[in-house]
Amino acid sequence: MDRYIRQTALPDFGTDGQDRLTAAKVLVVGLGGLGLPALQYLNAMGVGTIGIMDMDTVEYHNLQRQILYAEEDVGKSKLEVALRKLQSQNSETEVVPHATFLSKENALDVIQNYDVVVDASDNFPTRYLINDTCVILNKPFVYGALHGFEGHVSVFNYGEGPTYRCLYPNEPKADEVPDCNENGVLGVIPGIIGNLQALETIKVLTGVGEVLAGRLLVFDGLQPTFRTIKFQANLKNKSRDALKEHYGILHCAGVATLSVEVFSEKRMTTDYALLDVRTAGEFSKHRLAEAIHVPMDKLDLPEHLKNTSKPIYVICQSGRRSEQAIARLQETYPELNFYNVLGGMNQLSLHTH
């Protein structure tokens, strides 16, 4: 136990606390600005089983705040990079990769295997889905969210404590509140909030200290101030039999991505399908040999792909239409794995010439 002696030496934590961490199972949803600092500490401190979930690729503009990733990781799967680095950080913990985004279809199955969920997602639909799933399964979840120089933290659904819907009953409509960091975020802010989430997770797991339940912590990095707002459980939010029929688009931009470098590699090594969503005119001028033409105005899958287990790559000229196409297709075919080829045919021609 030498490894953990600096924390087991704390009278209030002790070897009991460490034993509880070893036995614990935590799921971290999202491998971004919040999830990575939370994970690095949870893993370092010896949480026995840690689930990680994401389907994005590391991008250059992630590096300013997602400090587990290095320049050489750009273009690689976040899940694979995080798995490797966390395993090398602590070989005594078990890190379980979930190569998916959280969806209405998988949420109950995945979350039931864990004691606590860390909500490190970056969009409202996923946050409401985590809340509702945790209410059904009676699990606490440690919430963190950001806006510019601000951050929020709370532990929802902890025992008799209030839920996310007790604070914010209704899911914001698309575009109402900036989502997906489109408003910008100062690199260090998610580090502060993600670390607070790690601390609350440890407290939930070990029973040490006062858990931040029934209180929303609001951090303003500019002032700087920490303010806590008390709030009560509304009983109607504490029981739920089933998930809602519909949550908004469940991951940022709705879309998993891959760079043209990775795409070029996958073309040689993977069994996949490629959809080209450009117009007939663009398609006839220049196309990839294996591309199936599905223009935006007639967007649907050919019959043979409707139940496929292959990854489906979607391409257009610049990567924008293909992103919209995936958002629409994913609603109709939630079980299929779509990936947007970043930068589209433009980027591909730069890369191949």
Place this chain on the structure above:
Amino acid sequence: MTILLFGVTKDIVGSSSLSVPTSSVTGKKIPRTVSELKQFLGDTYPELNTLSSLAVAVNNAYAQDDQPINSYDEIALIPPVSGG
């Protein structure tokens, strides 16, 4: 009274706090409850009316719409935020 603004409400108003008159010189109705305050602010900043959920804290506690407010209270608008 002073209203502290967080998240997108700060962006909408363009400042981190806002002063609301507590005695009427213009004949305009003075907000006496949380819901009257929301209405008062919504008249000046219509974008606030489009928010599906907006938590209002009075003296660091979540307040229901019918809660009375007065000039001694510290009030904060705390909309949901979502970045990660």
